[in-house]
Amino acid sequence: MTRKNLVGTALAVLTTGLVLAGCGSGGHDRGAPSGTTSAAGVSAAPSGEHNDADIAFARGMIPHHQGALEMAALAQGRTSDTKVLDLASRIEEAQDPEIKTMTEWLRDWGAEAHGTDTPGTHHGSDKTGMGAAEMEALEQAKDAEFDRLFLGMMIRHHQGAIDMANTELRQGANADAKQLAQRIIDSQQAEITEMQGLLPAG
Structure with a gap:
């Protein structure tokens, strides 16, 4: 029973870690286009x-x-x-x-x-x-x-x-x-x- 609880706890921790990692990655990905847009805006500014x-x-x-x-x-x-x-x-x-x-x-x-x-x-x-x-x-x-x-x-x-x-x-x-x-x-x-x-x- 104790072993089962430990396994369950480990799986929960692992799942939580993956979710957090996914959120962190997603947040980073969403930030990248924003940075790209900003850079493009700056480079286009002299022309406009x-x-x-x-x-x-x-x-x-x-x-x-x-x-x-x-x-x-x-x-x-x-x-x-x-x-x-x-x-x-x-x-x-x-x-x-x-x-x-x-x-x-x-x-x-x-x-x-x-x-x-x-x-x-x-x-x-x-x-x-x-x-x-x-x-x-x-x-x-x-x-x-x-x-x-x-x-x-x-x-x-x-x-x-x-x-x-x-x-x-x-x-x-x-x-x-x-x-x-x-x-x-x-x-x-x-x-x-x-x-x-x-x-x-x-």
Whole structure:
């Protein structure tokens, strides 16, 4: 009888130990995902973090890029210079996807892209950064005259984008926005050098 009681007691202790061990293990397992989620949240924070400068950068650069696309679209049918046509095509290929990216950022940040088409906001009287008379002259120009006007206007336009991108690098908080700003600086500075080489002498 005593032996039976001892065996029963031993089994009870063993069972209790297993249950406690199971609870301890389960508690640990439940804690692991929580820790993983926390770590993932921290690592994702730089991408999601943004400030007013990031919003201003996207809101300003979207219409600025749209202005570049409007100017680039005028090249077809107005010049036969293959280098100018190639440059205009590359500007369109680079800046159109960037507009889409920045538009998505503003949506994700809960910041509507309102005000981006407001005349006089960026470097001139409209979103191209040029006056109405300059844009009309560009539309009417052909061949060498078009090339001269187009290159001169686009150089100024690119410099405006670089200035905006530098402001983002100094004041922005979002890692993706700052990376785009640096890419704009690098690519558009290279295009400015290219366009300066294409400008006719004098």
